[in-house]
Amino acid sequence: MxxxxxxxxxxxxxxxxxxxxxxxxxxxxxxxxxxxxxxxxxxxxxxxxxxxxxxxxxxxxxxxxxxxxxxxxxxxxxxxxxxxxxxxxxxxxxxxxxxxxxxxxxxxxxxxxxxxxxxxxxxxxxxxxxxxxxxxxxxxxxxxxxxxxxxxxxxxxxxxxxxxxxxxxxxxxxxxxxxxxxxxxxxxxxxxxxxxxxxxxxxxxxxxxxxxxxxxxxxxxxxxRSRESVIPQQQYMTSAEQADLFSPYKSNVRVANLPKNIVLFIMESVPYEFFDSSSKYKPLLPFLDSLKNHATYYNNAFSYSYSSNKGITAMLTGLPTITDIPLYHSSFANINKTDIGKLLEKRNYRSSFFIGDNYDDFGFAKCCNWTGIQHYYCMQDVPGYKKMEKHTMGLQDEYVLDFMQQQLQKTAQPFFATQYNISTHYPNDLTAAFALQTRNLSLPPAMKSMMYYDACLQSFFKQASIQPWYQNTVFLFCSDHWARPDPDHTTDDMVNSFRIPILVFEPGSNERRTVTNLVSQFDIMNTVLAYAGIKDSITSYGTSLLDAADTNRIVFTKINTAVYQAIDKNYVLGFNAEEGKALYCYEYKTDTARRSNLIKINNPSTALLDKTLKAFLQTASHQYLHKN
Structure with a gap:
């Protein structure tokens, strides 16, 4: 001792x-x-x-x-x-x-x-x-x-x-x-x-x-683990049961009679609240508010995750990212998928991507090449960019949208163009002129930057509306992920923190419609292909927005490395993919404080969510590990 x-x-x-x-x-x-x-x-x-x-x-x-x-x-x-x-x-x-x-x-x-x-x-x-x-x-x-x-x-x-x-x-x-x-x-x-x-x-x-x-x-x-699939491959059910509950192999039912030009606006860090007229965080958006009066608005849309790289992957490939690093950077980049750019190219489409970041920031140039998109334009491609006003993340949106407008005027139809804005990204920098214009407004920076983006879009559409390609074009708006509209006074939530706006505008249709059924980021690629007239078999975890709405739709979200969620119109179920077991289930519309965990209560809805989420995870892990 x-x-x-x-x-x-x-x-x-x-x-x-x-x-x-x-x-x-x-x-x-x-x-x-x-x-x-x-x-x-x-x-x-x-x-x-x-x-x-x-x-x-x-x-x-x-x-x-x-x-x-x-x-x-x-x-x-x-x-x-x-x-x-x-x-x-x-x-x-x-x-x-x-x-x-x-x-x-x-x-x-x-x-x-x-x-x-x-x-x-x-x-x-x-x-x-x-x-x-x-x-x-x-x-x-x-x-x-x-x-x-x-x-x-x-x-x-x-x-x-x-x-x-x-x-x-x-x-x-x-x-x-x-x-x-x-x-x-x-x-x-x-x-x-x-x-x-x-x-x-x-x-x-x-x-x-x-x-x-x-x-x-x-x-x-x-x-x-960066070179591995984060989700262990578990056999929760037979392949037949899995396919019956969830399949990534889709075909579009309704498609456009004549292929349309398609413009996708990926809105950075834009939450559902910015489009919700009942929210106190709804900023004044003259252009987008007016556009909603002539468009189809999906007020129950969900993102897959909290991050941009997973959001762009979900929208352009219809695939979930189950790795910690971006899928297009990982060893699983050769995963069996639908290459949206290459499939559109077979239909004589020209595809392009516009962003105000530096070249390949966040790996988006790699992502575009990976998905078959033909042309990638970044800040350095904009003439005179060195003298233009900058956001912390890159070039302000007004300059990128103006450059995009010029490029589309020179692009043969039909085309698919994507603009990924950056002005609404933290720290929400404004141009000097717009900062002066809004200096007396007591609003959070995120709301002001959304107002700036709205003004940029208004200018873009004013010029686009007189172009010969405009009437035969569909415009899709989708956020990459939710973000707090006011960081000082808003909190995270297992359901609301995934709610995003999705808007579809067709100048030739001029129809106002609000869809309350659940939809997902995964639906964007299918929808783009549907407007291109493509019915071919598609590998995607989503469904075209043109197809009949599913009133019993279940959408999937990723909380973190291990926890995934299944959400239907009433319940949210959380599942630990590492342990292979459910963690919680809440009736989120009535239990707003999320206090009554129903996971141990026998409930057909809970059981279905659990089984469908297992089918989703089993499908994803199998697809990652078995290319064919």
Whole structure:
């Protein structure tokens, strides 16, 4: 016993350092909890028992990350030969991991409201964009991160020098190393699958999950799994049962008699509330409001996920992304799919894509090439772009729409053109003229930027309406994902946070109609092909909006890496694809607070949602893993 106490005393420096690291991560997580508290319904913590479960998992994963960071140095102290250079290299490795851990966890405090999950491999594909054409604020943030990294590394280097000094004439840090090895090994021991960042879902809700996670763990696991399908291939039912419930092989029933020109407006971060006349977040949109009076509006439309890369994939391919990284960047890019551009080309269509970003930001140039779209136009293609006003993300919409107008005038009919706007993307920068025009309006930046986009569209349509191609054109509007209309006063919700506007306008039809049946982002590709007169067999998880509406439609959404949802006109069911089991079911129209979990109550509607979602997931995982 005396020897044990002496061993502990000899490792006092290392143990205190590990404890300090753990406390520091707990402090960062507390800030994360407080900063995101309001927008996440108070994290739905209703009892001390729930709080204890969250706290236990949070401390566990923070402890795992502390151990992982400390191991390179601690293991080096166990070598029989004392080499100061090797110890210094090992200390540098540990310091690098510690600084990375702090940066990821601190960044997630502020990035979480947009990404809605902890850091993952998708960071590799979005980080470069804000710095390509950014304002001073972004560069100040970058400078702050660099300074923080340097100061942190300096501080931790001093701490490790103390440990090296303490270890120089003493026994190796055997006890500290053993503790860290056991903690890290616990991720892999047993059947609990703690290595999976979503493991706490057995004890906490999907909304509470980010509180239990550490960003380093979720990031490293995502990078490790980035070349794999995130969803395990599970056989929930026979292939015949699966096909009966859900099939990705579709044919359009109703198609246009004469192929139409098709223009798709992908609206960045535009929520349903901006089109809902009963919402207090409905901005004044003179053009789009007037357009609704002559169009078909779908007021029960849903996005697939929270992110742009998954949204564009859903719209242009009709496929769900079940990888952490964009599907078109992943090893599954050769998935069996319908190439919208190539299929349209066979019908003599010209296809093009317009965006104000830098070339291939977010990989959208790759996505266009991947889907067979012939021409990709970005900021650098717009003549005189260097002298035009910029948004943090790229060129303001008015210039891109004007350039698009010029290109369409030179394009032979029929054509398919897509414009992906950026003005409504955070931080919602406005042109100087429009900022001056709206300076006295007490509105959130998101609402003002939507008003700016509306004005840009009005100018585009004014010019388009006198073009010879206009009357034979259909215009589709669809948001890539929901976003908070007012970040300071709106919260996330498992249903409402996926509601988006979808609008279809045909100048030659001039028909006002509101469709209340559920529709999805996945329906866009099918609809484009239907307006092109294509009935061919299509691989898609959606249905053409021209076909008869399904009053019992079930749509699918993705909450995070593991949790998927099935939504019908009354219920929402959440399902953990990693564990292969349902988590919750709510009657969302009446239970607005989402307090009565019906998952354990026998209900035909719940059972159907569960089975259909399993068929959806089984179909997706099989399609990803088996090309043919």
């Amino acid at each position: 005396m020897q044990f106490k002496e061993a502990i005393a000899s490792e006092r420096t290392a143990l205190i350092f590990l404890l300090k690291l753990l406390i520091l991560l707990c402090v960062v997580k507390t800030i994360f909890f407080i900063y995101n508290y309001q927008n996440n319904l108070g994290w739905e913590i209703n009892s001390s028992r729930e709080a204890l479960r969250i706290f236990s998992w949070a401390v566990y994963y923070d402890l795992v990350c502390v151990a992982l960071c400390a191991l390179p140095f601690l293991l080096m102290t166990l070598l029989p030969i004392k080499n100061r250079v090797l110890l210094s290299v090992a200390a540098a490795c540990s310091i690098s991991l510690i600084v990375l851990t702090l940066i990821l966890n601190i960044a997630d405090i502020f990035y979480f409201p947009f990404h809605r999950q902890r850091a993952d491999a998708d960071l590799f594909y979005v980080l470069r964009n804000p710095f390509k054409n950014s304002g001073a604020v972004v560069w100040w943030i970058l400078a702050g991160m660099v300074v923080f990294a340097i100061l942190s590394a300096t501080y931790f280097w001093k701490q490790y020098r103390l440990q090296m000094k303490a270890q120089q004439n003493a026994a190796p840090f055997l006890f500290s190393s053993l503790i860290c090895c056991v903690v890290v090994a616990s991720l892999f021991i047993g059947q609990s699958k703690k290595i999976i960042p979503t493991r706490p879902l057995t004890d906490v809700s999907s909304l509470q999950l980010p509180l239990t996670q550490n960003s380093l763990h979720s990031f490293l696991y995502s990078v490790y």
